[in-house]
């Protein structure tokens with residue numbers, strides 16, 4: 001488990017190319033590295049998968065075709081690990097987290113949320129990043145059977161009462177206003193609390 005108790009955990013989810021990484025990177029920049037850290041559940045998954053399959057971990061972390069080439073197999077490999085231990089990737093991903101605010105950029109399954117709700121019930125908040133399919137296509141997404149109709153992409157489409165929904169259309173001009181009047185102000189208040 002992490003060595004410090006966080007004040008706020010933002011559990012992000014969203015479809016491929018909705019802008020999860022873009023939005024969480026922006027929040028990280030606005031709050032600063034002393035206040036918040038980005039936690040990627042796919043980080044330990046990709047690292048172990050890369051080791052087990054002799055692949056390039058950094059390339060799997062990227063946003064290019066290399067990751068997409070192995071995505072389907074990584075999903076299946078990851079789900080086999082989760083069947084044995086649903087919280088495995090959550091525990092490993094937060095191990096180095098020291099800051100008061102954790103931004104979990106890539107929750108995908110109810111088991112991900114349930115783990116944080118159980119371990120950190122008062123600190124966990126759910127955030128959904130949304131973009132139209134048109135915008136996502138402009139960012140390089142195309143529907144892929146077996147991925148975009150599977151749990152990895154659809155696991156949080158129902159059954160979650162999101163605390164914030166961030167509309168991330170086009171160049172995101174409304175993004176700054178959404179963040180400033182919502183998430184960022186709450187986060188800054190949380191950090192001030194004793």
Ligand SMILES: Nc1ncnc2c1ncn2[C@@H]1O[C@H](COP(=O)(O)OP(=O)(O)O)[C@@H](O)[C@H]1O
Pocket residue numbers: 014015016017018019020021022023063139168169170171172173175
């Ligand atoms: N508001 C935005 N303005 C400009 N580019 C964006 C915006 N949101 C996302 N992008 C770009 O779209 C692509 C997909 O975003 P990303 O955050 O990687 O999506 P996800 O992590 O949800 O798959 C990236 O190239 C990113 O830079």
Ligand SMILES: C[C@@](O)(CCOP(=O)(O)OP(=O)(O)O)CC(=O)O
Pocket residue numbers: 015016017020021041042045061062067071074075078106108152
């Ligand atoms: C096997 C995965 O962990 C791969 C996730 O890779 P990314 O988190 O890089 O995906 P996007 O940013 O949405 O494109 C998905 C899973 O089902 O665990």
